[in-house]
Amino acid sequence: MQTIDMATTPLRELNAALQAQAQQTNQTQWVIENPRGAHAVAVGLDAPIEVTVKGSTGYYLGGMNKQASVHVTGSTGPGVAENMMSGTVVIEGDASQYAGATGHGGLLVIKGNASSRCGISMKGIDIVVHGNVGHMSAFMAQSGNLVVCGDAGDALGDSLYEARLFVRGSVKSLGADCIEKEMRPEHLEILRDLLARAGADAKPEEFKRYGSARKLYNFHVDHAGAY
Amino acid sequence: MCGIVGLFLKKDDLRPQLGDMLTDMLITMTDRGPDSAGIAIYGDEAGPLKMTVQSDAPAVDFAGLDVALAGILEAPVTMKVIDTHAVLSLPEGGEAAARSFLDARGIRIMGAGTSMEIFKEIGLPKDVAARFGIRGMGGSHGIGHTRMATESAVTTMGAHPFSTSADQCLVHNGSLSNHNQMRRRLTEKGFAPKTQNDTEVAACYISSRLAEGVNLGEALEGTLEDLDGFFTFVVGTRNGFGVVRDPIACKPAVMAETEDYVAFGSEYRAFAKLPGIDAARVWEPEPATVYFWER
Numbered sequence: 327m328q329t330i331d332m333a334t335t336p337l338r339e340l341n342a343a344l345q346a347q348a349q350q351t352n353q354t355q356w357v358i359e360n361p362r363g364a365h366a367v368a369v370g371l372d373a374p375i376e377v378t379v380k381g382s383t384g385y386y387l388g389g390m391n392k393q394a395s396v397h398v399t400g401s402t403g404p405g406v407a408e409n410m411m412s413g414t415v416v417i418e419g420d421a422s423q424y425a426g427a428t429g430h431g432g433l434l435v436i437k438g439n440a441s442s443r444c445g446i447s448m449k450g451i452d453i454v455v456h457g458n459v460g461h462m463s464a465f466m467a468q469s470g471n472l473v474v475c476g477d478a479g480d481a482l483g484d485s486l487y488e489a490r491l492f493v494r495g496s497v498k499s500l501g502a503d504c505i506e507k508e509m510r511p512e513h514l515e516i517l518r519d520l521l522a523r524a525g526a527d528a529k530p531e532e533f534k535r536y537g538s539a540r541k542l543y544n545f546h547v548d549h550a551g552a553y
Numbered sequence: 554m555c556g557i558v559g560l561f562l563k564k565d566d567l568r569p570q571l572g573d574m575l576t577d578m579l580i581t582m583t584d585r586g587p588d589s590a591g592i593a594i595y596g597d598e599a600g601p602l603k604m605t606v607q608s609d610a611p612a613v614d615f616a617g618l619d620v621a622l623a624g625i626l627e628a629p630v631t632m633k634v635i636d637t638h639a640v641l642s643l644p645e646g647g648e649a650a651a652r653s654f655l656d657a658r659g660i661r662i663m664g665a666g667t668s669m670e671i672f673k674e675i676g677l678p679k680d681v682a683a684r685f686g687i688r689g690m691g692g693s694h695g696i697g698h699t700r701m702a703t704e705s706a707v708t709t710m711g712a713h714p715f716s717t718s719a720d721q722c723l724v725h726n727g728s729l730s731n732h733n734q735m736r737r738r739l740t741e742k743g744f745a746p747k748t749q750n751d752t753e754v755a756a757c758y759i760s761s762r763l764a765e766g767v768n769l770g771e772a773l774e775g776t777l778e779d780l781d782g783f784f785t786f787v788v789g790t791r792n793g794f795g796v797v798r799d800p801i802a803c804k805p806a807v808m809a810e811t812e813d814y815v816a817f818g819s820e821y822r823a824f825a826k827l828p829g830i831d832a833a834r835v836w837e838p839e840p841a842t843v844y845f846w847e848r
Contacts, residue, residue, distance in 0.1 A: 363822025382835075384822050401835060403821060404805060422805065422837060441837050442802055461802075461840060 327355040337364060344394075347373035363403065368396050371413070388415040391432060404441075407434045410451055423460070426453045429470065435524040442479065445472045448489055454524035464491050465501065473520050475528050483536055491536040492517055494528055502552050503542045507535045554701045555726040556582025557713075559787040559817035561694040561794035561846050567813055567828070572690030578816070578823040579678040579697040585819055586701035589712035590681040591673025593664065593722040593789055594695040602643045602719075605663040605671045606655060607709055614660055615639050625654050636684040637709075638663065638672055648719075661709065664716030668791050671722060673698075673712040693848070696789050696817075698724040704732070705750040715753045717744065718760035720791035725752040726804045726819060727783035735780065755780060759788060773797040773843040785838075787817050795845030802840030809833040815846055 330340050340358065347353060356377045361367050365384040368377050371394035379387070382400030392411040401419030410429040420438035427443070429451025436444075436453070442460035445453050448467045458476035465481070467489035477495035484501020490513065491504070500506075517530040541549045558578040562568060575592060583590075608614035611634060619632035619641065628644035643651055648665060655662055664671035672685040678699050682688060698713035705711045714722040729735075732751035735758060739745065744761040746753040758780065762772035769788065773795050776786060785804040788795045796817055798806055809816045809824050811833045816824055824830045838844055 362825035363820060382821050384820055401821070420836070422807075423803075442840065 327357060328353050329357045329359060331359045332362065332364060332367075333360040337366065341366070341369060344368055344375070344377065345370050345372070347371075347375050349373055351375060361400075365403070368394070371396070374413075382419065391415060401438065406436075407432070407451075410434065420457070421455075425455075426451050429453070431470075433520075433523060435526075437525075439476065445470075445489070448472065452520055454520055454526055456524070456526055458495070461498070462501070464489055464504075467491075471516060471520060473517065473524070473526070473533070475526055483538070485542060486536075486538040488538060490516070492533040493536065494533045497534075497536070500536065503539050504536055505539045507537045509533070509535045554585040554819075555713075556585030556699040556819045556823075557697070557724045557726050557785065557787050557817065558582060558819070558823050559694070559696040559724075559789070559794060559796070561815045562692075562813065563815070563846075563848075564813050568693060569691040571692045571695060573688045574827060575695050575697050576678070576682040576687050577826050578818060579682065579699060581823045581825070582699050582819055583678050586699040587677060588702045588707045589673065589675045589700045589709070590678040590698065591671065591712045591714050591724075592682070592685075592687050592695060592697040593669055593671045593714040593716065593724075594687070594690050594692045595668045595720075595789060595791065596670060596690070596692045600642070600667060602645065602648055602665065602667055603670060604641045604643060604648070604651060604655075604665040605638055605669075606641060607638050607661045607663050607674075608659075609637065609709075611637050611639070614658065618658075618660075622651060622654060626650055635672070635686065637674060638685065640670055664714075664722060666716075666720030666791065668693075669716065669720045669722060669789070671714055671716055673714065674709055675707055675712065694789060694794050696722060696724050696787050696794075703728050704752075705748060708748075710748050711750045713752055714789075715750070715756035717746070717753065717756040718763065721756070721760055721763065721789070723752065723756040723759060723786055723788045725755055726785045726806075727799070729754060729780055729782035729784065731781040751782070755784070755786060763790075769793045769795050769847070770843050770845045773845065777841050785819075790847075793845055793847040795843065796838055797843050798838055798840050800841040806838050807835065808838055808844070809835045 358379045361381045369389040372392040379398045384403040386405045388396040388407045395414045404422040407415040410432040412432045416435040421436045421440045424443040426434040434453045436455045439457035440459045444459040444463040446465045450470045454473040461479035464483045468487040474493045478497045481501035483504030514530040619630045623630040626647040631642040633640045713724040716722040729751040732754040739757045744757040
């Protein structure tokens with residue numbers, strides 16, 4: 327196991343060491359100590375390594391992640407796992423604004439609450455939030471799954487494309503073109519798998535599914551009021 | 554961007570360290586804004602009226618200022634000069650006469666009150682804090698700001714915190730879009746901003762509402778109705794500390810609370826050195842929601 331202490335190692339050196347790991351590295355276990363809210367910790371990783379960050383981080387933890395499993399014991403700042411391609415990012419605490427934004431793949435698990443704009447413009451990433459999400463979550467989400475075990479804030483799924491949204495608790499309001507949809511067996515199956523992988527203690531049957539009404543795909547004068 | 558911090562102590566033990574803690578928090582936020590920095594600090598004791606003033610030529614402007622002012626007010630005036638600032642202690646009821654005297658001499662008034670002192674200048678937080686010896690100051694609560702100038706010039710008067718009424722001050726991250734209209738309205742009400750800075754409009758707004766008799770929480774609620782734009786405001790009053798974010802809440806904000814204090818920062822890393830932070834309740838203030846504490 328490799329341990330890097332951010333109290334003594336500069337951020338660039340830390341990220342360079344993690345980014346230098348090859349596909350078949352023997353150094354698969356990394357521990358990062360004393361992040362103390364630092365930005366851009368463990369970004370741009372592209373190897374099947376496991377990174378544990380002990381503490382809380384600032385902006386963009388795990389951004390652009392590919393293959394790696396990043397585990398944060400504290401909370402994270404804005405833009406966690408932004409543009410993730412594959413791999414896993416797990417946060418024990420809370421996440422700030424726009425968690426998982428524009429993610430193309432992989433799994434982001436937030437065991438606390440996520441703030442506003444969680445999953446904004448998501449493009450294939452799966453996000454499971456054990457707690458609540460803030461306003462404008464999944465805004466313009468295009469593909470992937472957002473699972474919220476708690477409640478969702480205002481304007482959930484505004485201007486949504488094809489992403490699936492599952493919420494167990496209340497939804498303060500739905501955004502433009504976002505509607506509740508029927509929960510079919512295939513959705514329960516997707517949800518069961520995601521909840522299991524995220525370690526969430528919830529049953530798929532407790533959730534409601536939301537998705538796009540697809541009225542805003544092309545301009546139609548009858549829908550002008552919804553734009 | 555701008556970086557803001559605030560610290561409100563719930564217990565007395567940490568009072569001697571207030572300036573030190575606030576300085577560390579503000580220095581950590583330096584890369585959110587390099588243009589100017591400032592701190593408002595609520596001192597240990599509420600005594601006579603204090604007025605914090607500033608001059609670009611302190612050696613000239615502050616020489617004999619206390620004696621001249623004492624002559625005008627016909628009562629003793631004490632003066633403590635700290636770099637470009639001076640803290641004047643005035644007799645009760647002397648504020649209005651002192652203001653017109655200082656204005657006539659071209660000396661800038663940073664703020665006034667029985668408890669609050671304000672120190673702000675162009676430059677980085679570490680330099681500003683060192684020049685004014687902020688680390689050595691104790692008190693009950695305080696707010697600080699490091700500025701990235703967007704709406705008005707980089708000047709001492711354009712630095713935050715803004716104080717527009719006794720013992721009130723405000724720092725802001727964001728920019729207001731209806732500040733010109735509000736400036737006209739506030740001027741009509743007798744709360745005219747002195748600068749072109751949008752944040753001063755918000756400070757005047759809070760002062761005008763408090764003068765109408767509402768409490769700090771209600772004044773902060775009013776900003777959600779009457780001010781348009783992006784904002785996270787942190788405000789101080791003689792015995793209070795409040796936070797509000799606009800309904801979109803783009804500007805970052807984190808709060809932490811322990812048995813000893815309530816802390817505000819633009820980013821979590823501002824809290825990293827605070828005692829007991831690992832066990833603190835840390836949360837993001839909700840949009841369009843007022844948080845305030847009073848002692």
